Amino acid sequence: MDYIKKSPWICVYNAGSCNGCDLEVLALLNPKYDIERFGCELKASPRHADILLVTGIGSKQNQKRLKLVYEQMASKKKVIAVGSCAISGGPFREGWVFTEPVDRIIPVDMYVPGCPPRPEAIIDALIKVLEELDGDKKDKPKQTRRRSKKAKK
């Protein structure tokens, strides 16, 4: 039994968004949506967090920091890309600052489309990502196999 399912602590990283998505993530805390009823807590330090919510385009300036934040999180971690910006660059895709979407910087486990996604949609994504945790165990042997193949090469 994975207890992350019961107490997922989240951490938000704004990698160059318009605030829309950040506000909707923060709106999860307010009495209307209150994700604390799932045991979620918004943590300031990435070392405490289990789930990283990334918003924004992941611009050049942010990439190093974003990787650092991801690395600081202790293992069994999940990343959710929130909003069109984080999925594909959204409206800022044509700008010269956008180089690659967030999932090329750090591995992303769940995408929430929308600009911004409604808080309910983010809760939905959270639930889906937690459901996936059980599936992870089955995947594990595959990963080791892949790694050993690489080692042979």
Added chain:
Amino acid sequence: MHNTTLPIGPQHPSIKEPMCLRIRLDGNNIENADLRLGYVHRGVEKILEGKQVDSALYVAERICGICEVSHTAAYLSAVESAMNISINDKVKYLRTFLIELERLHSHLMWSGFLAHEIGYETLFMYSWRERERILEIFDKYTGGRVHHNVSKIGSNKYDLPENSKKFIFDRLDAVAKHAEKYRREFEKDNIIKARLENVGVIPEKEAKRYCLVGPIARASGYKVDVRKDNPYFAFDQVDFNVITRNEGDAWARTLVRMDEIQESVNIIKQLINNMPNEKLPKPELHMNASGEAVGHVEAPRGENFYYVKINSGYLERAKIRTPTLNNIIILEKILKGYELGDVPVIVGSLDPCFGCLERIMVAKDKKIEEHDEDSFRKKYCEIQKPEVSYD
């Protein structure tokens, strides 16, 4: 005690967006502050260039998720005066209605943030609950909680939904009632006063010298408000006061914003009561228009200014000057001499948000990187962009 340099941000709970504030501390006192920005730079002006005017509206809206209506409104007033389009009263009223709703949601959100910054979780929760009520109105009218996508050049996509007057008034009354309570809490509570009073003082002279705008200027006794000075849309047809205070500290900024909530509620009520009975013009694409103009509106944080140049239906240049850009400059100056514990209060009371602000990215810190324009261009502007596709 020894000197320490404390990095605040870019990922920090008291600042809703990434900025990096490096604070040199002498013991607990701030000796120097150094602001590094550029974390949410997205090159918006460049993206706007070459866009079709009708479509560009939606990108302009996404410059910011907090005062998105101000951005669309400023963009629209610039574009409409460039193309000589006159809008009817109904559209004016509806836009004014949105602008004021946005001021409500922004100020409520902000008061929650300030409360959170001084450790007052409950007030944060209550303020955000009230903000939810405003978002419900937005949701009902536009279908979007944050980005609304209802404005069109020369028109508006939707009329108010039928029988929504009671729905809106109920929520406004609740918000006004609660906001008044929280205002009194900010005004009277001793601990809040101990935290906010005489912190981050900006005298009126400084406010004028630094060209501050919005509630921050008004809290220093400098009466600037585009709504009164240069009425746009329906602001010449409604009755409201410009709120000013003379203290110039974080506490005055709080109270100015809390008072503006009541004013906004009044304005919205007047607007709904006097809503003209005209028909909305049918929106159309503007493929041949040309022109050049400026537009400005009073966003929740101050004057938002747009310059656009349109060439046969496409934007040739758009220049945006947003309130935070004016207001943030004073931050480093007023931080000096206060304590570390005051940083969130001072930063918070200026209400900076960088969505719109960040349009140039030159990191000035010597140790990290230094760019003149050429090397900057070489490093950041000639990135080979990979083609993004899913397959």
Added chain:
Amino acid sequence: MTEWVFFVAAPFIALLLQGIRRKLNARMQNRIGPPVWQPFLDVIKLVQKGKSDSEGNLNFFFVIAPIIFFITTWVMFLFVPFAIWSFEFDFLLLIYLTILSGGLYVLAGFASDSPLGVHGAMREMITMVVYETSFTLCLFTFIVISGTLTLANYPPEGLLLQAPLAAVILYLIGSIELKITPFDTAEAPTEILEGFSTEFSGAGLAFLELGDAMKFLFFCVFIPFLLFGTGNMWLFALLVLLFVFIFTFSKVTTPRFRVDQVVQVYFVVLILAVINLAWVII
């Protein structure tokens, strides 16, 4: 027998109280809040969690400080409210232990070697000087009144009537020890992230959380124990719950002071403690 049951169950009771506290907190903020057993799940999850890819500082104190912190807080229940293991001068040992638990915060902060952690520790140190002194003075008052240095001999009817001022002092000391607003400056998440716990993750964080919960329970037990005694067990349990409510309520309805203001407040407390002691002696 009861003593031992209580001692062994103390961590569980502490976590349950945290759950109740969070639930109350949420309900006062007009929302549903987590289930009451949420802290248990949190702790289990933290223990389950693996390592992070970029480990922070891994020096000896960083690993050991949270564990000692937890053990210290647990050992305090050996003496209060039921003396399991009683000897001469155990009152003094208790004072020492509470101060040690504060000191371990500081150690944890310095060991984490991040400027935020260090700053949190520094704040804790500044305030500790003042409040631990007044706490010690306050306890000396009780020692003087009861005339005993052994907790087992502590009068079961409590000493509120002899030293009413101590109630105020103990409450204020309790709220700063437990990092309850308005005095939670050392942990202020908006100023210095999470203070000294910023760099911890996994099991270390779990021990810090557990220790915090234990400390909370300890003060909720200790204050009624000193003031009202354990004469009537039902009344005592009720008083413990009352203190849980009071502390939660204080957290809900107050913002936080700045460091210098906290120190000012606790100077007043220090003076009160001195007056209290002097009054009792004279």
Added chain:
Amino acid sequence: MGDNLNIIVEAIASLFKKPYTKRYPKEKLKQDPRTNAWLEYYSKKCIGCRMCERVCPVGAVKFIKKGKIEFDMGKCIRCGMCIDNCPVNAIGFNQNFERASKDKKKFIVK
């Protein structure tokens, strides 16, 4: 003191009130008809005028041929320009927002 009891009173009162929270996954929230959550494309109606591709501010529309257009909802910003400018109403919005997915390809509406 009398004036700043507001929060205390409200906190105590909230203890006995029903929480403001909507228990989302359990009780489905009713979406407003104006909510823009997901695009629908009725390929039979489409006349292939390419207007949608032209007006989309973010380039989320990929016109392949008449009756075969891909709308990439991972790029789309729900602005509604394509819907407003389609001459035959071949595109529309629905209110289904529960679309989070691990697979980006699921975001392409055909």
